[in-house]
Amino acid sequence: MQHSLTHARYISKFGFSQLWGSINYLLKNMNVKNNKNSIIRLFNVSKRFGGKLALKDISLDIGQGEFIFISGPSGAGKSTLLKILYLAEKASEGQILIDGMNLARISSSKLPFLRRRFGMIFQDFKLIPARTVYENVALVLEAAGEKPSFIRKKVVQVLRTTGMEKKLKALPPTLSGGEQQRVAVARAVVGEPSIILADEPTGSLDSSSAQTTLDLLMEYHKKGATILIASHNLHLVESNIRGRNIEISDGMIQRTATML
Amino acid sequence: MIHFVKKALADIRSNRFLNFITIITISLSILIVSVFLLFFENTSRMIESWNQGGRVMIYLKNDFTLDMLPDLKKKINAMGETEVMIYIPKSYALERLKKTMSSQSTFLKTLKDNPLPDAMDIRMKSNNSFEKIQKFAQSIKAIEIVEDVEYGQSWLGRFLKIFNLFKITGYAMCSLFFLIALFITANTVRLAFYSRQLEVEIMRLVGATETFIKAPFYVEGLLQGFFGGIIGLATLLISYLMIAPGVTQNIASYIYFDIRFLSVQMILLIIFGSTFLGWFGCYLSLKQLLK
Ligand SMILES: Nc1ncnc2c1ncn2[C@@H]1O[C@H](COP(=O)(O)OP(=O)(O)O)[C@@H](O)[C@H]1O
Ligand SMILES: [Mg+2]
Numbered sequence: 306m307q308h309s310l311t312h313a314r315y316i317s318k319f320g321f322s323q324l325w326g327s328i329n330y331l332l333k334n335m336n337v338k339n340n341k342n343s344i345i346r347l348f349n350v351s352k353r354f355g356g357k358l359a360l361k362d363i364s365l366d367i368g369q370g371e372f373i374f375i376s377g378p379s380g381a382g383k384s385t386l387l388k389i390l391y392l393a394e395k396a397s398e399g400q401i402l403i404d405g406m407n408l409a410r411i412s413s414s415k416l417p418f419l420r421r422r423f424g425m426i427f428q429d430f431k432l433i434p435a436r437t438v439y440e441n442v443a444l445v446l447e448a449a450g451e452k453p454s455f456i457r458k459k460v461v462q463v464l465r466t467t468g469m470e471k472k473l474k475a476l477p478p479t480l481s482g483g484e485q486q487r488v489a490v491a492r493a494v495v496g497e498p499s500i501i502l503a504d505e506p507t508g509s510l511d512s513s514s515a516q517t518t519l520d521l522l523m524e525y526h527k528k529g530a531t532i533l534i535a536s537h538n539l540h541l542v543e544s545n546i547r548g549r550n551i552e553i554s555d556g557m558i559q560r561t562a563t564m565l
Numbered sequence: 566m567i568h569f570v571k572k573a574l575a576d577i578r579s580n581r582f583l584n585f586i587t588i589i590t591i592s593l594s595i596l597i598v599s600v601f602l603l604f605f606e607n608t609s610r611m612i613e614s615w616n617q618g619g620r621v622m623i624y625l626k627n628d629f630t631l632d633m634l635p636d637l638k639k640k641i642n643a644m645g646e647t648e649v650m651i652y653i654p655k656s657y658a659l660e661r662l663k664k665t666m667s668s669q670s671t672f673l674k675t676l677k678d679n680p681l682p683d684a685m686d687i688r689m690k691s692n693n694s695f696e697k698i699q700k701f702a703q704s705i706k707a708i709e710i711v712e713d714v715e716y717g718q719s720w721l722g723r724f725l726k727i728f729n730l731f732k733i734t735g736y737a738m739c740s741l742f743f744l745i746a747l748f749i750t751a752n753t754v755r756l757a758f759y760s761r762q763l764e765v766e767i768m769r770l771v772g773a774t775e776t777f778i779k780a781p782f783y784v785e786g787l788l789q790g791f792f793g794g795i796i797g798l799a800t801l802l803i804s805y806l807m808i809a810p811g812v813t814q815n816i817a818s819y820i821y822f823d824i825r826f827l828s829v830q831m832i833l834l835i836i837f838g839s840t841f842l843g844w845f846g847c848y849l850s851l852k853q854l855l856k
Contacts, residue, residue: 421772448773
C-alpha cells in the first residue's frame with residue numbers, strides 16, 4: 306500500500322509526457338529484444354525524387370548474418386534502397402533501424418560512424434585513381450583512426466585474402482576490372498564491418514571475375530557478416546547462393562524467396 | 566598529423582602547376598607588403614634620428630623683461646619635457662651674430678636698436694617622437710610672452726604629412742595584395758577540391774569524418790602560405806643585399822644613415838601572416854564547399 310502510494314506520487318510528479326516517453330522507450334526496447342537478430346529494419350519506407358516515387362512503402366526485416374539478394378529490373382529502386390541504408394539519400398517517409406539505431410536521428414557528425422558499420426562495393430569500384438592499391442584500402446582504417454602499425458599488417462593481410470598482395474603499389478587505372486573489384490572488396494571488408502552493401506558488384510565484370518567477387522563475399526559472409534547484393538542479373542547468383550532473394554520492381558517488393 | 570603532411574605534400578606534387586602559381590602569388594604579395602614595411606621601418610627610423618635631442622628654440626616678445634624669466638622657466642618646466650634650458654639674451658645673440666658675420670659687421674654696426682629677440686634654447690628629455698615635440702612646442706607657443714617657437718627642420722612637418730599619406734597608401738596596397746593572395750589561395754583550394762571530388766566522396770563513403778577530409782586541404786594551405794612567405798622574404802633579402810650598399814652610400818653623402826633589413830620580429834610576423842593567409846584562404850573556400 307505504502308509502496309503503490311509513493312509510486313502514484315512519483316508518477317504524478319514525473320508528468321504524463323515523461324511517462325508516455327518511458328512507455329514508448331520500453332516498447333521500442335521490447336521490440337528490439339523480440340527481434341534479437343535483426344540488424345536492418347525498414348518500416349513503411351518511401352523515397353520520393355521530386356514527384357517520382359522510387360521506393361513505395363517498403364517494410365523489411367533483415368537478420369544478422371543473412372545473405373540478401375535484391376533483384377529487379379533497371380530503375381526498380383535497388384540502388385535507392387541501398388542508398389537510404391547508408392544515408393546517401395534520406396528516406397522521405399518511414400523509419401529505418403540499423404543495429405537498433407534510428408537513421409532519422411543520426412546527426413551529420415555521427416554519420417561517419419554509421420558508415421563504418423558498412424562495407425560498400427560498387428559497379429564502378431570507386432577507387433581513388435591517384436592512390437595505390439595499398440593506400441586505397443588503408444584509407445578506411447586511417448579514417449577510423451587506427452594505429453599505423455596495425456593498418457600496415459591488416460591491409461596486407463586482407464589484400465592477400467583477395468589475391469592482390471602482389472600489386473600493393475599499383476594504381477587502380479593500371480588494373481583490370483576484376484582486379485579493381487578485388488581491391489574494392491578488400492577495402493569493403495578491411496574495417497570488419499557487420500554489413501556489406503554491394504550495388505551491381507559484378508555488373509562490369511566478366512563471368513569468372515564476377516564469380517571471384519561473389520566467392521570473396523561469401524567467404525566474408527561465413528565469418529558472420531550480413532551481405533546485401535543488388536543486381537539486375539539473377540543468373541549468376543541463383544546457381545550458387547543460399548540466401549533470401551528480394552525482388553523489387555517499381556519501388557515495391559514483389560516477391561521474397563529463400564534460395565537453398 | 567604526419568599522415569596529413571605527407572598527404573598534403575603528395576597533393577602539392579600531383580598538382581604542381583596550380584600550387585606553383587599559388588605560392589608565387591603569395592610570395593609576390595608578401596614581397597610587395599614587405600617592401601613597404603622595409604621602407605616604413607627605415608623612414609621612421611630616419612625621422613627619429615633627425616629629431617634626435619628634441620631641440621626647441623623659443624623667441625620671446627619684445628616686451629619681455631628679465632624679471633619675467635623665473636616665471637617663464639617655471640611654466641616650461643611644469644610641462645615636464647625639458648632637460649636643459651638656456652636663456653639667450655638678445656644682446657648675446659647679436660654679439661654672436663657679429664662674430665659669425667664679421668665681414669658684414671659694418672652693416673651690423675650701423676644698427677641703432679638690436680633687431681633680435683630674446684630667446685630660450687631648450688633640449689628635451691630623451692628621444693621624443695616628432696609628434697611629441699610638436700605638441701610640446703604648441704603648448705609653449707600658447708604662453709603669452711612667447712612670440713614664436715622653432716623646432717626641428719621646418720620642412721619636417723610637411724614631410725611627415727606626406728609620409729603619413731604614403732603610409733596610408735601603403736596600408737591600402739598591403740590590404741589589397743593580402744586580399745588578392747587570399748582570393749588566389751581560396752581559389753586554389755577550390756580547384757584542388759574539385760579535382761579531388763571523387764576522393765572526397767569516397768572518403769565520406771568509407772566513414773571519414775569531415776575533419777579527416779579537410780585536414781589535408783588545411784595543411785596544403787598552411788604550407789603554401791608558409792613557403793610563399795619564405796620565398797617572398799628571401800627575394801626581398803637578396804634584392805636588399807644587392808641594392809642597399811649603393812643606396813646607403815648615396816644617402817651618406819648628405820646625412821649619416823644606414824638602411825637596415827626588417828627586424829626579426831617583423832620577419833616572424835610576416836611569415837606568420839602569410840601562413841595565416843594560406844589557412845584563411847582554405848577556411849573560406851572549404852566553408853563554402855563543405856557546409
Ligand atoms: N538522384 C535521383 N534523382 C531523381 N531520380 C532518381 C534519383 N536516383 C534514382 N532516381 C530514380 O529512382 C528510380 C530508381 O532508381 P535506382 O534505385 O537507381 O534503380 P536501380 O538501381 O534499381 O536500377 C529510377 O526511376 C530513377 O530514375
Ligand atoms: Mg542501380
